[in-house]
Amino acid sequence: MNPNDKHSKLVKIYCYVCEKFEEGLWFECERFSNNKEPKLSDEEILAIYLYVMYYQEYFKIKQIHRFAMDYLLDWFPNLGTYQAFNNRLNRLSGVLDKLSGAIIKEFHPQDCSKSQSLLDSMPIITCSGKRAGKVAREITDKGYCSTKSMYYYGMKLHALGFRRQGKMPYPEEIMFTPASVNDLSLFKEQWSTMENRIFIGDKIYNNKEFFEGIEDHYNSHMLTPVKGVKGMPQSLKNFDRAANDLYSRAVSKVRQPIESLFNWLIEKSDIQDAHRARSTKGLTVHAYGRLAAAFITLIF
Numbered sequence: 001m002n003p004n005d006k007h008s009k010l011v012k013i014y015c016y017v018c019e020k021f022e023e024g025l026w027f028e029c030e031r032f033s034n035n036k037e038p039k040l041s042d043e044e045i046l047a048i049y050l051y052v053m054y055y056q057e058y059f060k061i062k063q064i065h066r067f068a069m070d071y072l073l074d075w076f077p078n079l080g081t082y083q084a085f086n087n088r089l090n091r092l093s094g095v096l097d098k099l100s101g102a103i104i105k106e107f108h109p110q111d112c113s114k115s116q117s118l119l120d121s122m123p124i125i126t127c128s129g130k131r132a133g134k135v136a137r138e139i140t141d142k143g144y145c146s147t148k149s150m151y152y153y154g155m156k157l158h159a160l161g162f163r164r165q166g167k168m169p170y171p172e173e174i175m176f177t178p179a180s181v182n183d184l185s186l187f188k189e190q191w192s193t194m195e196n197r198i199f200i201g202d203k204i205y206n207n208k209e210f211f212e213g214i215e216d217h218y219n220s221h222m223l224t225p226v227k228g229v230k231g232m233p234q235s236l237k238n239f240d241r242a243a244n245d246l247y248s249r250a251v252s253k254v255r256q257p258i259e260s261l262f263n264w265l266i267e268k269s270d271i272q273d274a275h276r277a278r279s280t281k282g283l284t285v286h287a288y289g290r291l292a293a294a295f296i297t298l299i300f
Contacts, residue, residue: 006055009051009055009300010047010051010072010075012299012300013047013050013051013296013299014043014044014047016299017043017046017047017050017099018043020098020099020102021042021043025095025098025099026042028092028094028095028097028098029042029091029092029094029095038088039078040076040078040079040080040088042088042091042092042095044076045085045088045089045092046092046095046096046099048064048068048072048076048079049064049089049289049293050289050292050293050296052064052067052068052072053269053289053290053293054268054293054294054296054297059269059270059290060276061082061085061086061089062082065079065082065085065086066082068085089285089289090279090281090282090285091281092285093281093284093285093288094284096284096285096288096289096292097284097288099288099292100174100288100289100291100292100295103292103295103296103298103299104171104174104291104295106298107295107298107299108170109164109170111164111165111167112162112163112164112170112172113162113163113164113165114162115196115197115198116162116163116197116198116200117160117161117162117163117169117172117194117197117198117199117200118159118160118161118162118163118169118199118200118201118254118255118257118258119158119159119160119161119183119187119191119199119200119201119202119205119258120158120159120183120201120202120255120258120259120262121156121157121158121159121183121186122145122147122156122157122159122262122272123143123145123148123152123154123155123156123157123179123272124154124155124156124157124176124179124271124272124274124286124287125152125153125154125272125273125274125275126140126152126153126154126155126274126275126277126283127152127153127154127275128150128151128152128153129142129144129150129151129152129153130151131153132153133153133154135153135277135278135279135283136277136279136280136282136283136284138280139155139176139178139280139283139284140153140154140155140178140179140283141153141178141179141180142179142180143156143178143179143180143181152179153179154179154274155176155177155178155179155274155283155287156176156177156178156179156181157174157175157176157262157271157287158174158175158176158177158181158183158186159171159173159174159258159261159262160172160173160174160191161258161261163200163254163257164257167257168257168258168260168261168264169257169258169261171261173190173191174291175190176287182204183201183204183205184204184205184207187199187201187205188210192214192218193218194218194220195218195219195220196218196219196220197218197220197221198220198221198223199220199221199222199223200222200223200224200251200254200255201222201223201224201255202224202225202252202255203224203225203227205222205224206224206225206227207222223251223254224251225247225248225251225252226244226245226247226248264294265290265291265294268293268294268297269290269291269293269294270290271286271287271290271291271294274286274287
């Protein structure tokens with residue numbers, strides 16, 4: 001990439017962050033001390049963080065700071081030490097939450113289906129299940145990932161995405177919960193009252209009685225692969241097998257793109273690996289910061 005092009009994108013990221021601060025983000029990090037106007041502004045901190053993470057694909061805070069010291073010091077002469085940079089970034093955990101949400105909502109593609117939504121979740125891992133998780137216990141606990149067949153400590157990213165024909169779904173809403181939170185329980189609490197919607201999920205959302213009520217009250221439907229019934233005679237399973245397999249493959253094919261969305265997030269931000277987080281604020285910065293870094297591409 002041409003250096004001038006890189007610099008123009010750094011400026012554009014910085015201007016976008018400043019614009020969001022003027023719209024109200026500054027409320028999330030307002031200071032009431034004598035040091036309420038530091039030499040290195042919060043906007044500059046976030047611009048450095050997002051720019052280096054996306055364009056250089058450096059995901060460790062120490063790597064981001066080192067790159068800024070080596071190549072961006074002319075732009076940010078008051079950068080300071082790594083410890084100060086890290087502490088300042090942790091103070092902006094609430095800002096990153098709002099900023100990532102703003103980026104996702106603002107650059108909403110026009111080809112999103114408003115009537116069909118894909119559902120799934122993926123783990124944000126702070127340590128393996130073989131160890132006792134000690135980081136950010138307020139927002140983490142132990143969970144099981146069936147895709148990876150592993151227990152882990154950490155959080156879970158839940159995504160509700162608009163379906164896009166032939167493309168990755170676009171997030172309508174993304175939520176983080178402790179790892180033990182069941183996908184269906186989260187759906188019941190957050191998304192079950194959406195009207196005139198076809199939801200497409202995996203077998204964990206299979207609850208016929210509940211979704212019959214959703215259909216009656218909100219005219220919404222849940223499509224999932226067929227889940228086997230415990231105790232059903234083998235003869236009955238064989239009788240329905242062909243139709244059930246065909247239906248399950250069709251649902252799985254429609255649902256598969258949301259897994260591509262997760263793979264894209266991991267590739268762009270390494271969001272799944274959170275074992276370097278050492279505090280609740282640090283884990284929050286990891287989750288929402290990397291989400292913002294992945295979707296910052298939409299600005300361009």
